[in-house]
Amino acid sequence: MKQIVHITKIACFFLLLFIGSATAAYAQDVTELVMKVKAKLDQVNDYTATGKMKTDVAFIKAPVGSIKVFYRKPNLFRLQRNGGISVLPKGGVSVNMGNMIVSDGFTALDAGTGMIGKIKARIVKLLPAGDNNDVILSTLYIDEANLLILKSVTTTRENGTYEMEMNYGKFASFGLPDKVSFSFNTKDYKLPKGITMEFDDTDAAVKEKMKGKKGRVEITYAAYEINKGIAAAFFK
């Protein structure tokens, strides 16, 4: 924790040099805001959540599946299907909040405010420290009143940009969402006919509809069990 603050301070120092004092003051604010959000999330040492996961990609027809999610501080995460087959975007779905903040360190920048649904949100850009991080930039939309992350947009080196939207309910006090939507860009794919051995007579209209470029994975949590203790070995 100290280290993060330390790095943040160093980052802030450099930012100060470039962006000037007014901005630096905001940056200090948003860093604090992020730290508050993080502190809220830090109440949770571990959780086990059950829910439903839906993969919504235009060219994937999949049923809603039951899942179980396990989390342990700081960044251990495991998504277990309750049977069934799930399709997730390459690189995995980072659907835990902590992941976005609790990295080795970051620089927070204020990017103004925006509306997420009916809630006004503070937009914070996080630049991870260090070069070997896959994440290049994260943009967080934070509900300042409730200290909740409403949306995040993450740009990665390997896996493009993805978006997460969170809806909160019963577990808002722990900063845990009821529903997470994970959006990402998809590429079209086409198999050679020889593999499927079928005469490709899919209607042109249906095909067109399937050319959507955005994919989504939606997880709706039904229940969380918080701080009941999960061994680290479980995530191995």
Next chain:
Amino acid sequence: MQDIVKVAHLTKRFNQLTAVNDLSFTVRSGDVYGFLGQNGAGKSTSIRMLLTLITPTEGDIEFFGMSLNRHRKEILQQVGAVIEKPDVYKYLSAYDNLKLFARLSGMHPSRAVLMNQLEMVGLAGRANDPVKTFSQGMKQRLGIAIALVHNPGLIVLDEPTNGLDPQGIADIRNLILFLSREKKKTIIVSSHLLNEIEQIATRMLIIDKGCKLVEGATSELLNSTQVVLQLNTANNSQTLKILQGSSWADRLKPMRDGQLILGLNRNEIPELNRFLVGMQVEVLLLQPRNNLEDYFLQITAGKQHVDAFTN
């Protein structure tokens, strides 16, 4: 005697070829009816028309006073047939074949009854052997057992001795006589061998090129005083010249297999022999012939028939 089969003006044309031409005949109850003709004469086509395997182009067929067209099922219920080769399921045993065909005829005979049938044709000892291990003669006897399995009044046997060895031929002959005499069956049997028909048939029909040549009681038809004589001498060409220059010239028929053939009255044979001896001809063989070709020679003056068979 009741007419069992009555055929009137039966004709079958395959495109240009007339296989059977205006054929009429009657089979009476108790007959062993010989159906005689050379290969290709139209015997098989006629028999197949009787059994509804071939549709006639023209003509009427009646069995037991019923039209075959309208009462096919009832008629076939009373007819058993072996057509040409005895054809059975080779992968089944004799017993299973018999049982299968019995069921096809709507019968559910007991094992004892079926074994009895096999006993009658001398196959009881091989009842459970697959037919593929049978000789041709055994298959033929099984074929006859199958034809008999539903106890038909009329049995049609198309060339039943084809491909059999002498013992097989004798077995079939005896079986036919047994069926006729002991079982009182009416039998139609076709053949191209006159001596075979002669030994079993009570009545016979001879056809050639699809046309009826003659029909009647076997004894009457064959007991003609006319015979075809086969003559073999030390020098046949010399003998031919002698005969041509004599009063026997008009009795001469074309030579066959290098032997002399004459058509004449049975009681003229001694006289011919005396003539030949008198002319110093060394006679090696002098024998009346008894096959269908020669019978044709007897009943037809026309040379074209002879050509047809010798070619």
Next chain:
Amino acid sequence: MWTHLQIELYKIFRRPRTYLAFAAITALIAVIQVGLFMDGKEYTEFVMADFEGSFSVDGKILNGYFICYVILQLLLVHVPLLIALIAADMISGEANMGTLRVLLTKPHSRSAIVLAKFMASVVYTLLLLIWIAVLGLFVSMWVFGTDDLFLMKSSYVVIVKESDVFWRYAGAFCFAALSMVTVAALGFFLSFFAENSIGPIVATMSVIIVATILSTMNIPIFNTIKPFLFTTHMITWKEFFDFKVNDANEAIIGSIQNPDKIIRSSLVLVAHIIAFVGAAVLVFRKKDILS
């Protein structure tokens, strides 16, 4: 008719050739199962190579349901040969053996004989498919377990929920049965025109191969006749494994994407069966038996 059918079935199942088909299917399915059991991972990776570029698929793809789909996909192309082996021999084989004429001198109408023989080939075909179901589906389910069915269509991916799969297989097998009965009807029809079984068997396969090529080639002149070719419809069993989604792109459990396609294909196949068998009856009623 019933007696006749029994007799025809008795004849079919007393012949070694019949069991050859069952043995061939057992061997083919075993080969696929063993192959996928040993090297299934490579197979799925190969199939999904393109897709896995952007997605990671998590779960037991290589389960019994998937195996059965692979088996059907590979096998149903070859089953027609095994069906032709029996169906195309129904009349020609008997003509060749000479038993046809014995059969026809028995007191049954020719139509009854034809129908009984056709029904017997249908029963054989169905038993063959049941055998495929037992080995391909049930044994696969037992050996590989069950899970969701992950399928790569030519332009999209379908994941069928485990609980939603089995009835689709029931439907697919029924449809496959209809396709194979069509093959049986074709072979059966062709068996009336020869006095040995090789001709009709080869002819049946040739017709299927040519028609399949026409169905597959995307050439405008062929496209007009495609809807009328039975081979175009023979693979419609796959339609059972595609479902509708709601506006939220959620699978509607128990739905079929194109039920009308299945109905249309079924009708085309039934029409073919009626045409083949009807023509066989017509031809046979007037046919002179010269064998």
